[in-house]
Amino acid sequence: MWGSDMPVQRDSNSVQDQSDSLPDTSSRRLLLRQRLSIGLSLILILVLALLGVRLLRPQSAIGSSLPSQGYVLPVDSRQLVVTIQPLVPSAQVQALLPADSASLAAARELAASPAGLQLLCDGLEELYPFSYRVAAESLRIPDSIFDFERQQYDTSELLDWLKTQTDPSSFRTAGVLYCDVYDEGYNFLFGQARIAGPVCVISSNRMGREDSGGRLSPFERWRNIVRHELGHTLGLQHVDDRDSVMAFGNSLAELDSQGAELTKSDWKRLEELHPIRWDGR
Numbered sequence: 001m002w003g004s005d006m007p008v009q010r011d012s013n014s015v016q017d018q019s020d021s022l023p024d025t026s027s028r029r030l031l032l033r034q035r036l037s038i039g040l041s042l043i044l045i046l047v048l049a050l051l052g053v054r055l056l057r058p059q060s061a062i063g064s065s066l067p068s069q070g071y072v073l074p075v076d077s078r079q080l081v082v083t084i085q086p087l088v089p090s091a092q093v094q095a096l097l098p099a100d101s102a103s104l105a106a107a108r109e110l111a112a113s114p115a116g117l118q119l120l121c122d123g124l125e126e127l128y129p130f131s132y133r134v135a136a137e138s139l140r141i142p143d144s145i146f147d148f149e150r151q152q153y154d155t156s157e158l159l160d161w162l163k164t165q166t167d168p169s170s171f172r173t174a175g176v177l178y179c180d181v182y183d184e185g186y187n188f189l190f191g192q193a194r195i196a197g198p199v200c201v202i203s204s205n206r207m208g209r210e211d212s213g214g215r216l217s218p219f220e221r222w223r224n225i226v227r228h229e230l231g232h233t234l235g236l237q238h239v240d241d242r243d244s245v246m247a248f249g250n251s252l253a254e255l256d257s258q259g260a261e262l263t264k265s266d267w268k269r270l271e272e273l274h275p276i277r278w279d280g281r
């Protein structure tokens with residue numbers, strides 16, 4: 001492209017000299033063509049340089065939520081750590097909870113016992129092939145996040161607070177608690193996440209309540225909700241397909257009627273969103 005249509009390679013001074021001494025139209029045309037050619041070449045260089053910068057830029061911009069270490073992309077999914085962080089109430093809130101409730105005992109078993117947390121990690125790993133770890137210490141939730149009148153924690157505030165508490169080497173953090181939660185406009189929630197955010201919060205409080213057809217066990221419901229919220233943190237939105245774990249569930253009955261897996265189109269979306277090599281897929 002470098003002036004390939006030019007009859008002679010010359011610098012602009014010599015062309016200028018020539019045009020002064022030979023004021024005929026062909027030499028002016030030659031000068032014009034040369035300047036045009038230089039101009040076009042400069043534009044081409046600029047475009048290529050910009051393109052190069054785009055291509056060389058680390059792809060972590062796509063999965064901007066990848067931890068900041070120097071990963072070779074695409075990163076192997078097993079290199080990414082998802083932390084399960086138990087969140088526990090203060091003694092003051094604890095004292096308000098019904099001591100003899102069977103469903104609360106079941107909720108505690110799911111979200112606060114070592115066996116329950118390990119079972120959760122296994123259930124998550126079957127879907128998302130990350131590495132999982134349960135945080136060594138539970139986090140005490142500040143009482144300011146608890147609505148004493150409603151006796152529920154506010155999920156938006158939980159998310160904001162949890163974000164300030166996470167280990168930066170974690171790819172995602174799922175805060176799990178057995179107390180009931182809500183957000184403005186909802187009587188209760190099972191969990192909440194912000195799309196592509198670093199954290200989600202999930203409550204096991206209602207998993208053992210008896211107001212559904214009972215197709216799924218409390219653990220299966222719990223696992224599916226955590227899978228669903230983790231899916232949001234990975235950038236997935238709700239889908240209409242009830243076979244997908246990303247379908248929206250507004251009640252235990254709805255929760256029991258939806259799938260536990262991601263569909264092909266959910267996976268396609270994840271592959272578009274992240275420079276991750278999904279182990280085993």
Ligand SMILES: [Zn+2]
Binds near residue numbers: 228232238248
């Ligand atoms: Zn959702």
